[in-house]
Amino acid sequence: MAELSRALFNASYQGSHPRTDPRRLIKDREIGRIAEEFGISRNEAEIAALEAEIAPARYVRNMAALDCKDQIRLxxxxxxxIGLGGLGGYVAQTLARSGVGSLVLVDGDVFEQTNLNRQAFSTIRTLGENKAEAALEKIRKMNPSVNLEWEGVFLDKDNAGPILKGADVIMDCLGGLDNRVLLQQAARDMEIPLISAALAGFTGHVTVVFPGDQGLFPLIGREDDSSGEGVETDLGCPCPPVMLAASIQCSEAVKVLTRKGQALQNKLLAFDLLDNTFQVFDLS
Structure with missing residues (x-):
């Protein structure tokens, strides 16, 4: 461990940004080199650097808001x-850029032409590709220190347990109502916090459901009562509210994982971009 710390220090440099804390930084290529030299993952190398109060340069703009311990937690x-379409694409790339160390990408769908207006990993070249697999390839290039797994399947009663096992947080990025109750019930049974978002036209909402909370059950009913595409089919799904809802989801995830701030537990944040209203409703 002492040799690893020494190697990280020797590869680091003095940061010049006035708000940088810690002041010593290490570049991405040096993280990769040291990880290979010591036979550890890049993720482990980044954690070791932060434990030695050396910040990976890719996270330096996090450091005024998150300290070393916070970044290590991430x-x-x-x-x-769960879902790598509109919400899930932006959630995946934001969590990867934020430094969440392991991501499980789950979606059984493929990209089609109608996804091009709003889905982060939807391009002309990815049409027909599985959404989770396409996300995997893009995120690897974005942050190679993130441990990635992908499942090209839709969530169901049989696979929910194995897929969600070991997660510290679950991101509900499903479209419509199908499987939302199943996902919340699985999160409750496995005692994992769930961060859920939904969209319709220029409106959307986000909530955080901790184990034991009622969450969305009062709004969308139990499993037998909730299915279908949801109101977004009638009101459309333009890109701006998708990106906003995904950003709020990721902000809540960072708060839950670092135990900072006040999460939207038992609260529903609803927004309407057409009249610029944001309201928080009590769900308890």
Whole structure:
């Protein structure tokens, strides 16, 4: 361990940004080199650097808001992202850029032409590809220190347990109502916090459901009562509210994982971008 710390220090440099804390930084290529030299993952190398108060340069702009311990918590965390379409694409890339150390990408769908207006990993080249697999390839290039798994399947009663096992937080990025209750029930049974978002037109909402909370059950009913595409089929799904809801979801995830701030537990944040209203409703 002493040799690893020494190697990290020797590869680091003095940061010049006035708000940088810690002041010593290490570049991405040096993280990769040292990880290979010591036979550890890049994720482990980043954690070791932060424990030695050396910040990976890619996270330096996090450091005024998150300290080394916060960033370590993120790097040690595992998030399961259910749905890699509109919400899930932006959630996946934001959590990867934020330094959440392990992501499980789950979606059985493929990209089609109608996804091009809003889905982060939807391009002309990815049309026809599985959404989770396409996300995997993009995120690897974005942050190679993130541990990635993907499941090209839709969530169901049989696979929910194995897929969600070990997650510190679950991101509900499903479209419509199908499987939302199943996902919340699985999160409750496994005692994993769930961060859920939904969209319709220029409106959307986000909530955080901790184990034991009622969450969305009062709004969308139990499993036998909730299915279908949801109101977004009638009101459309433009890109701006998708990106906003995904950003709020990720902000809540960072708060839950680092134990900072006040999460939207038992609260529903609803927004309407057409009249610029944001309201928080009590769900308890």
């Amino acid at each position: 790097l040690k965390s595992r998030a399961a992202i």
